[in-house]
Amino acid sequence: MDRAIEQKLISAIHKGVVDAAQWQNFVDGLRDALGVIHANLTFRRTDAPRSELTSYASGGPMEHMSEFYLGSYYRNDPLPYYRLFPGTLYTLQDLFDPADHSVWLQLRQLLAPFEGTDMLIMRISEPDGANAWLTVIGAEGPFECQDRELLQTLGVHLQIALTAYAKLAEAEARLAAYSNAMDRLNVGIVTLAADGRIINADPLVNRLLQDGQIISRDPQGRLVIANGNAARSLTLALRDFAQEPRGRPRAVRLSEAQQADMMLVPVADRPVTGRFTPVLRAYVHTDHLPAADSIDGLMEMFRLTRSEAKLALALSDGLTLAEAAERLGVTLQTVRTYSKRVFQKTGTRRQAELVRALLTSTLSLA
Structure with missing residues (x-):
């Protein structure tokens, strides 16, 4: 296998964690690299029925295949997905007794739409229990040793990518829950660099910035507070927190009329990522009117x-x-x-x- 092709596939695996297309580019590239009829990467929650899955597929009559599999076949699918040892590559001959004709009849039904003759499957798992399955279907007899070696190598990277993806998904779900709670409390969050530049702001703060009555954004992207005393307090806090990241939080009144205030908190654990260093995180609260x-x-x-x-x-x-x-x-x-x-x-x-x-x-x- 060409080393450049292998590196391209490995790159596609890791990019899949954050790309909009996720792992579609990987399975397309894998099918081309192996010259197989079909390549597939499927994710399924442990407690989900087999009819509920997320699949990235390349090649073959996929629309017809989805109807076939999700319509009825999944109920009798003989593949022992959760009994596969993670990271091990299996052929159908490894999994089933050649003398078990009823099982092979079911397997031929699975391969028939692709006109395939052989299949390789690997289970990928990560420590917290997420699982994925990599499958390729060929039509020219048994797979070659170099094909197996490539899939084994890719399996290692898929395990790393799956771990990162699971952690990212968990963090996004937790963030969504926190954001929803903060939104219900009418509390918004904006993070600032030392010069007052807005690094990021949540939807509530963005609405206030667009309204422009209490806070706004200047042409350089810095936070502007309409209340003069509050603006001076912010300037002092930015200066102090830039020098002392574990300083004391400060409360600032933004508007008496709209009952808006702001808690200025130093960013103690500053990430190494991003264009600008966050030094201050402001929690903006506006009058909370009870929902119906x-x-x-x-x-x-x-x-x-x-x-x-x-x-x-x-x-x-x-x-x-x-x-x-x-x-x-x-x-x-x-x-x-x-x-x-x-x-x-x-x-x-x-x-x-x-x-x-x-x-x-x-x-x-x-």
């Missing part, structure tokens, strides 16, 4: 009636009983009756305790 489904959440958590839940939300906004009565369109006496029930059901005695109970519960994420 917070009423349902209050009803479920504290067994409030809908009217009582509406009152609880009004009081959590800082309204007096009289103001809450006006908002809800009921009498002051009715509100007083509701409030007694709300305090009793939430285990609080005063409005301040009620607000604290609501803000510290998971309903603040609703």
Whole structure:
């Protein structure tokens, strides 16, 4: 096998972790390199049924094959996918007794659409349990030794790539969960370099930047704060945190009218990647208006009636009983009756305790 072709395939394996096409370029290149009819790299979760898989395939009547396999064949697929020893290359002859005619009939059904005569399969696993299977189907008799050697070499790199891919997928899922929680709390995050240049910003901060009333971005890409005192505090924090990455976080009020504030936190663990060094991460908070489904959440958590839940939300906004009565369109006496029930059901005695109970519960994420 040409060394340049091998290196190109190895490169495609590792690029697959981050490329938009993922491993499609790899399987296309592998099919061409081996001169086989079909090459396939399939991922499947351990607890997923065989009908649920992610497959990168090259060559052969794939649309027809997908209908055939997912339509019914997967229920009787004889290949012992999870019993294959990771990193070991198997032929069909290694896996099945030549005298077992019923199994070979099923296998011929699998190979028939490709007009194939032989198949090689390898299981790739990573430490946390992710699995993939590399399969090639040929039509010119047994595979040559150099083909097997190439696949064994590629299997080592696929294991490394699969480990990296699993870690990346786990980190992305965790980040998505954190981002969703921060968004529900109306907290955005922006990371700055020493000169105030915005390195990255989440969707909430980007919306505020586009609005431009509280914060904006100058032509050089630096964060600009409309409030003069807050802007000066940011400048000082950037200077101090650049010199002392473990300095004390600082709170800054951005806007009284919009009840917006910002927590400035130094970036202690600075990555070696990226064009600019992050020195400050700002958590931007704006006034959190309760979502409509917070009423349902209050009803479920504290067994409030809908009217009582509406009152609880009004009081959590800082309204007096009289103001809450006006908002809800009921009498002051009715509100007083509701409030007694709300305090009793939430285990609080005063409005301040009620607000604290609501803000510290998971309903603040609703």
